[in-house]
Amino acid sequence: MWWFVLVYLATVTANIAHDTAHGASHRHHHHKAVLSRLVHIEQGPVRGYKAPDGDFFVFYGVPYATAPTGRHRFKAPLPPPTWRKPLEAVHKRIICPQSDYMGIVIPKDRIMKEDCLIATIYVPDTLDDNIPVVVYVHGGAYLAAFGDFITPRNLAKTKRIMLVTFNYRLAAHGFLCLGTKDVPGNAGMKDQVALLRWVQRNIANFGGNPDDVTLAGYSAGSAAVDILMISKMAKGLFHRVIPESGVSLSVFTIQNDPLDNAKRFARMLNFTNVHDLHALEEFYKNASFEVLNSINTINPRNSSFSFCPCVEHDVGEERFLEKSPFDIITSGDYEKVPMLYGFTTMEGLFKLSLFEVWSNHMNKKFSDFLPGDLKFKTKEQKKRIAKKVKHFYFGDKPVSPETVLGYIDYFSDVLVIYSTLRSVKLHVEAGHDKIYLYEYIHIDEDTVKIPHTDVRGPGHCAQTWAVLDGLNLTHTNERLISNNLREMKNITRELWLNFMETGNPVPAGSPFPAWPVTGPNGVPHMVLDNKLELRDYFERKLEKRFEFWEAIYKEFYSNPIPPRPPRNLTSASNEL
DSSP states (O other), X not given: OTTOOOOOOOOOOOOOOOOOOSGGGGGGOTTSOOOEEEEEETTEEEEEEEOTTSSEEEEEEEEOSBOOOGGGTTSOOBOOOOOSSOEEOSOOOEEOOOOSTTSOOOOTTOEEOSSOOEEEEEEEOSSOSSEEEEEEEOOSTTTSOOTTSSOOHXXXXXXXXXXXXXXXXXXXXXXXXXXXXXXXXXXXXXXXXXXXXXXXXXXXXXXXXXXXXXXXXXXXXXXXXXXXXXXXXXXXXXSEEEEESOOTTSTTTSXXXXXXXXXXHHHHTTOOOTTOHHHHHHHHHHSOHHHHTSSOOOOOTTSOOSSSOOOOOOOSSOOSOSSOHHHHHHHTOSOOOOEEEEEETTGGGGGGGGHHHHHHHHHHOGGGGSOTTBOOSSHHHHHHHHHHHHHHHHTTSOSSGGGHHHHHHHHHIIIIIHHHHHHHHHHHHTTOOOEXXXXXXXXXXXOOOOTTSSOOOOOTTHHXXXXXXOSOOSSOOGGGSOHHHHHHHHHHHHHHHXXXXXXXXXXXXXXXXXXXXXXXXXOSEEEESSSOEEESXXXXXXXXXXXXXXXXXXXXXXXOOOOOOOTTOOOSOOOO
């Protein structure tokens, strides 16, 4: 969700009244005006406070792991700190190191720290034990944002689920991948696994059920959730997944050549000795986090990211990703948990801010905009495919205001839609029979028209904005939105809550139309609008777009590779 400019407003009411005891007993004092709750976790006691806008408690800033710092910053997370006196779980305002190139306004009161691995737990004020747990992974292109970037307060108000949001390491800190002992790669994904392990060990003390965990995420967080599902490192830590607009096969999800990315980024930081891997590693280990976040790497023309997860080289330690997502899915060797999977009709809308600049470049050299996970043997071959793709989306016309809808369709397909449908096909063919597929098409009456047209559409992660709180992140007043959007939010939240509780978005007794699992061709699937519609077909236009890319990817897809350091390379330091 990196295209939105947010002004983050956060306040915490820290009224200390009646502390309650550990375990189930603290939920039996509901008749009193309880404004705080004391919970004992394995690290020590932690006190959270009643939210001013709902019947739930919030535990801010709870450390779930320790991020190594300095020269060790790229290693896997360490155990969290411990304490004896109650930890006051008020807002610490800590975020992981990141740049301001994302179009996200980082609140001025935020504190960037390398040791930034904290979680927020939203606990319903209820008598119930064994509450279903939902862990949300934030988006931000693996480069920016933080756990409470978008909050789930309105979900917490339902008292049906317990929610956890959290920070994880970003950009080079989280995703530099050299394949050495000290910089193996995927530190940010190992943070996410550490969070899930923390949930397994501690969530029961808050009243949550560690055997009933749903993992959800949006944008890059959606892709992360999809990779977690197929990672052996994360196996058994959750029981259903909700990827919202991003999958493990998306072009921005996996580094195709991590060493090449690391060398290119180092050159951008004026380091030239990139072919000496020992020197390259030393450069990264000694650079300050300010330097590592000083270069704008967002919005490459080929839709890939410089820093994102990677297939890891075996350095003798636990690996997050041993093979490419394509190889894992097609092998069928992963735990097939229920999935609520889907996309919006206009995922590419967030690229409109680049339209004026990129349209000129696309007309001059369209081949620069082909997806980064395609590989061609010759420049002539790449040029031929680029001409074919450009004609498919724009016909004989140039990329211009007249063809802006083709521009949106192109980036919708390249970034999310094609890879989602491709993933569904491969999952089902591998024996996954628990996938509920949707297309979110809802258009609110306040949605702005696309420039140069009379067309409106739901943009990237529009379903996330329907489920979570929206722009006002502290006291969301949904009375101020249109009746149409309020109704859509209610519908989408109910579908998501049903799935979070049962693994089925439309369980028995639901007033919604029956929603069966999907097949390899993506049907049936549910079309999400104010009126739900189950379809056993895709619009012909979308079907043609899928078939078009399927033929190209079958011939030119480049399966990601792990970094392969020289055999005689030892890490610059074997400390820690």
